[in-house]
Amino acid sequence: MANWHALPPEDALKLLDSGPDGLSDDEAASRLERFGPNDLARISGPGPARILLRQFENYMVLVLLAAAVISWLSGERSNSIVVLGILFFIALLGFVQEYRAERAMEALRKMVAPEARVFRSGRMIKLPARNLVPGDVIYVEAGDIVPADARILDSSALETVESSLTGESNPVRKSPDPVKENAPLADRSSMLFMGTMVTYGNGKAVVTSTGSDTELGRISGMIQETPAEPPLKIRLQQLSKSLAVMVFIAALVVFSIQVYRGYPVLDTLLIAAALAVAGIPEALPFVVTLALAYGTQSMARRNAIVRRLPAVETLGSTTVICTDKTGTLTRGEMTVREIWCGRRVDVTGSGYVPEGVFRVDGSEIDPVSLDALKETIITGALCNNSELLQEDGWKIAGDPTEGALIVLARKAGLDLRERCREVTEYPFASDTRRMTTVHECDNLLRVSMKGAVEVVVERCSYIMDSSGLRPMTEGERERILEVADEMAGRALRVLATAFKRTESGELSREILEQDMIFTGLIGMMDPPREEVYGAIDVCKRAGIRPVMITGDHKRTAEAIARELRMLNGEVLDGSELDSMSDEELSDRIERISVFSRATAEHKMRIIKALKEHGHVVAMTGDGVNDAPALRSADIGIAMGRAGTDVSKEASDMVLADDNFATIVAAVEEGRRIYENIRKASSYMLAVTFAEVAVILVAVLVGLPAPLLALQILWINVVAEDFPAIGLAVEPARAGLMNERPRNPKEPILSRYVLRYTLGTSAAILIGTLGLFLLNLEDNLSYARTVAFASLGICAIYSAYSSRSFHSSVLEMNPLGNRKLLAGIVASLASVVMVIYIPVFQRTFETLPLTPDSWLQVWVVSTIVIVIAEVLKRSMMVGETNSLGSSSHSSPAKSR
Numbered sequence: 001m002a003n004w005h006a007l008p009p010e011d012a013l014k015l016l017d018s019g020p021d022g023l024s025d026d027e028a029a030s031r032l033e034r035f036g037p038n039d040l041a042r043i044s045g046p047g048p049a050r051i052l053l054r055q056f057e058n059y060m061v062l063v064l065l066a067a068a069v070i071s072w073l074s075g076e077r078s079n080s081i082v083v084l085g086i087l088f089f090i091a092l093l094g095f096v097q098e099y100r101a102e103r104a105m106e107a108l109r110k111m112v113a114p115e116a117r118v119f120r121s122g123r124m125i126k127l128p129a130r131n132l133v134p135g136d137v138i139y140v141e142a143g144d145i146v147p148a149d150a151r152i153l154d155s156s157a158l159e160t161v162e163s164s165l166t167g168e169s170n171p172v173r174k175s176p177d178p179v180k181e182n183a184p185l186a187d188r189s190s191m192l193f194m195g196t197m198v199t200y201g202n203g204k205a206v207v208t209s210t211g212s213d214t215e216l217g218r219i220s221g222m223i224q225e226t227p228a229e230p231p232l233k234i235r236l237q238q239l240s241k242s243l244a245v246m247v248f249i250a251a252l253v254v255f256s257i258q259v260y261r262g263y264p265v266l267d268t269l270l271i272a273a274a275l276a277v278a279g280i281p282e283a284l285p286f287v288v289t290l291a292l293a294y295g296t297q298s299m300a301r302r303n304a305i306v307r308r309l310p311a312v313e314t315l316g317s318t319t320v321i322c323t324d325k326t327g328t329l330t331r332g333e334m335t336v337r338e339i340w341c342g343r344r345v346d347v348t349g350s351g352y353v354p355e356g357v358f359r360v361d362g363s364e365i366d367p368v369s370l371d372a373l374k375e376t377i378i379t380g381a382l383c384n385n386s387e388l389l390q391e392d393g394w395k396i397a398g399d400p401t402e403g404a405l406i407v408l409a410r411k412a413g414l415d416l417r418e419r420c421r422e423v424t425e426y427p428f429a430s431d432t433r434r435m436t437t438v439h440e441c442d443n444l445l446r447v448s449m450k451g452a453v454e455v456v457v458e459r460c461s462y463i464m465d466s467s468g469l470r471p472m473t474e475g476e477r478e479r480i481l482e483v484a485d486e487m488a489g490r491a492l493r494v495l496a497t498a499f500k501r502t503e504s505g506e507l508s509r510e511i512l513e514q515d516m517i518f519t520g521l522i523g524m525m526d527p528p529r530e531e532v533y534g535a536i537d538v539c540k541r542a543g544i545r546p547v548m549i550t551g552d553h554k555r556t557a558e559a560i561a562r563e564l565r566m567l568n569g570e571v572l573d574g575s576e577l578d579s580m581s582d583e584e585l586s587d588r589i590e591r592i593s594v595f596s597r598a599t600a601e602h603k604m605r606i607i608k609a610l611k612e613h614g615h616v617v618a619m620t621g622d623g624v625n626d627a628p629a630l631r632s633a634d635i636g637i638a639m640g641r642a643g644t645d646v647s648k649e650a651s652d653m654v655l656a657d658d659n660f661a662t663i664v665a666a667v668e669e670g671r672r673i674y675e676n677i678r679k680a681s682s683y684m685l686a687v688t689f690a691e692v693a694v695i696l697v698a699v700l701v702g703l704p705a706p707l708l709a710l711q712i713l714w715i716n717v718v719a720e721d722f723p724a725i726g727l728a729v730e731p732a733r734a735g736l737m738n739e740r741p742r743n744p745k746e747p748i749l750s751r752y753v754l755r756y757t758l759g760t761s762a763a764i765l766i767g768t769l770g771l772f773l774l775n776l777e778d779n780l781s782y783a784r785t786v787a788f789a790s791l792g793i794c795a796i797y798s799a800y801s802s803r804s805f806h807s808s809v810l811e812m813n814p815l816g817n818r819k820l821l822a823g824i825v826a827s828l829a830s831v832v833m834v835i836y837i838p839v840f841q842r843t844f845e846t847l848p849l850t851p852d853s854w855l856q857v858w859v860v861s862t863i864v865i866v867i868a869e870v871l872k873r874s875m876m877v878g879e880t881n882s883l884g885s886s887s888h889s890s891p892a893k894s895r
């Protein structure tokens with residue numbers, strides 16, 4: 001293999017049979033065939049076989065297998081076959097649901113697959129990184145994760161962090177200059193390596209190797225991804241485990257007592273085994289997986305792409321959403337409205353259409369007639385990395401702020417980029433808040449700078465306006481800041497521009513940026529997104545506090561926050577935050593609704609302070625520096641469009657549309673999913689408890705077992721699971737976002753839910769045992785059939801009642817959840833089938849029921865549902881009271 005790092009860039013290109021314009025599409029396609037996709041061998045999700053096998057890996061299956069074997073050996077072959085059938089059913093149901101969940105997650109993973117910017121036949125396009133081939137010319141900039149190993153062709157202030165490869169966490173400078181052949185990996189400054197982060201600058205490079213041929217591919221071989229398990233699932237698994245122990249003891253008690261009383265050992269053993277199986281809500285973990293997987297799919301349809309499943313659960317309890325302003329609360333489409341260069345110049349036009357005129361005091365002027373205006377516009381265009389494109393309408397490729405400046409220059413006919421050659425560039429970064437370039441224009445070197453007003457003015461010693469060029473006085477400096485303040489107060493995003501001539505572009509940045517000439521202020525409009533107004537209102541009703549954290553000017557931030565009706569507290573500027581201790585911040589944090597001129601470090605302090613108050617914090621971020629904040633927030637949210645790879649990698653969720661309203665929609669989904677899991681768990685536990693108790697109580701009071709082993713299994717596995725799946729996908733109820741956030745520490749079965757569950761369970765128990773006793777005198781098998789029907793129908797009724805903890809069965813839309821309806825019908829059919837179809841009658845030892853008995857079953861199940869409804873009402877009152885006791889504005893304080 002060639003020593004790419006030691007070759008001059010031209011030689012590397014030649015050797016790879018490529019050129020500065022990259023490959024053609026055809027050539028790239030044929031190389032893709034030859035080299036394969038640019039993927040590392042990843043073990044992502046488990047395959048279907050693995051999922052199927054996993055279904056047999058639990059204790060319950062072992063018990064059932066043992067039961068089948070014992071039945072077979074003792075001649076009860078039909079019993080054994082049914083048990084095996086049930087076993088197969090459990091495995092199939094588990095497999096289908098888990099496989100579908102896995103596929104849903106895989107689809108989500110694909111949605112956040114990394115992309116690369118590639119030159120194909122001279123045009124820059126975005127491609128999935130896996131389609132890169134050796135010879136492709138790529139463009140990278142700060143925030144990107146390098147998509148393949150590549151030889152640098154051209155760079156400006158390019159820096160990368162290669163800790164994933166070399167362990168070194170300091171940024172390394174990169175440039176096209178060849179290095180020594182024997183240079184170690186860490187010193188190969190002319191190369192970019194797959195998986196490393198670009199932290200500053202930008203550059204072009206030619207791909208030298210892809211996929212497992214890269215340095216990363218070589219060291220990692222296989223990257224194993226162990227997806228994080230949702231805490232909820234873990235908690236429910238633990239619950240299932242403790243239940244298993246209790247149920248095992250109950251089964252042992254039942255077995256010992258019945259054998260002691262002289263019942264046949266085999267029948268008793270089977271009942272005990274069935275009890276042991278029935279007592280474990282085996283479908284609980286997969287109902288959770290299902291609710292989460294379907295939930296994340298519907299979140300994706302609403303543009304919120306979940307990267308880590310546990311986030312879904314946390315989302316539902318979010319109390320504060322810290323959000324960026326530009327592009328998230330606002331549209332991120334900038335239009336320059338006004339320029340100040342000693343006098344106010346208005347600019348007309350809309351969006352990115354490069355047509356408009358310049359007006360002073362209402363009269364149109366030629367922008368070239370005012371020197372300061374002309375230089376301001378030229379600076380904006382030169383100090384720029386964006387492109388204006390015309391493809392079904394005018395669009396911007398790159399930063400919208402810079403795009404607006406190109407549109408401005410086109411309106412004035414002053415887009416000089418064709419005539420000038422860039423010599424040096426210090427790109428915009430949110431911590432330096434400025435950008436500086438050196439261009440050679442008509443044999444003269446011009447330094448251009450644009451950025452936040454105070455940052456630019458600080459570097460200016462001269463001012464240019466209608467009365468010419470002169471040294472800047474302190475008074476003028478203050479005046480500029482005042483004008484900028486006034487413009488920002490009108491919700492304009494304000495940038496200052498400055499320029500100067502220089503002898504050399506090779507000087508240090510500090511010297512280059514000294515003694516600049518201030519030329520003007522540019523005010524651009526970035527209107528709020530329409531849907532954010534509604535989303536902010538929803539937040540207020542839902543007890544969630546939106547907090548704006550922006551890099552923009554205090555007055556601009558304040559004006560936008562006021563416009564969006566989210567200014568219900570103080571505005572704190574980054575400089576004020578710097579002078580505050582953590583304690584002071586913590587004291588004031590509950591009153592602050594806007595942080596201006598904030599940096600990524602500020603975000604970390606804000607998260608810490610909010611967490612100290614018990615808040616569950618969702619935080620947005622898009623830049624390289626935002627990664628730590630995204631990680632330390634409870635929910636890190638990255639921007640799908642404007643966000644960097646690095647921020648996406650660090651996030652829990654990605655917004656496909658960068659929209660604040662999407663975060664609120666995701667919170668609603670989070671709440672719905674959590675509630676559904678809660679409902680399904682409560683329902684399954686109620687039925688499970690009732691089944692175990694019916695057998696246990698009957699045996700303890702000296703009665704025969706009211707259900708046979710197969711009957712227990714049938715209700716537990718077949719009749720109970722269908723409705724549970726339906727409950728897991730119940731649509732959001734009205735009013736879900738009119739309640740305060742859930743306390744994340746509250747157990748899934750809160751006091752009230754547990755009372756409802758146990759109460760319903762007790763009602764089913766008493767009703768079923770009562771009916772069993774009532775019919776026992778006639779015939780044991782008949783009494784068992786009645787008990788079977790009663791348990792089955794009560795379970796179905798209670799599934800319907802569990803659809804909502806917040807409204808009665810009469811208030812619910814009966815067709816609101818078709819999956820549940822289908823589940824209920826399937827469940828009902830499975831009960832009736834066992835009672836009426838002859839082969840089932842023989843195996844399950846059932847008898848057809850008389851209309852009288854059905855009436856009894858109906859009366860009992862109706863009583864059960866009335867009791868469940870009464871419990872539900874007391875839960876509603878209880879939960880409202882317990883929530884109402886804490887103040888609305890500081891949701892977490894009551895914890």
Ligand code: ATP
Pocket residue numbers: 323324325326327399401402428429430433434435450451452453493494495496549550551552553
């Ligand atoms: P948010 O964090 O809400 O997205 P923002 O986009 O306004 O806020 P930054 O992008 O960090 O925050 O911008 C901060 C300031 O830096 C702006 O107010 C502006 O003055 C200046 N600025 C923004 N973009 C550029 C740019 N491309 N070149 C030079 N200066 C810029």
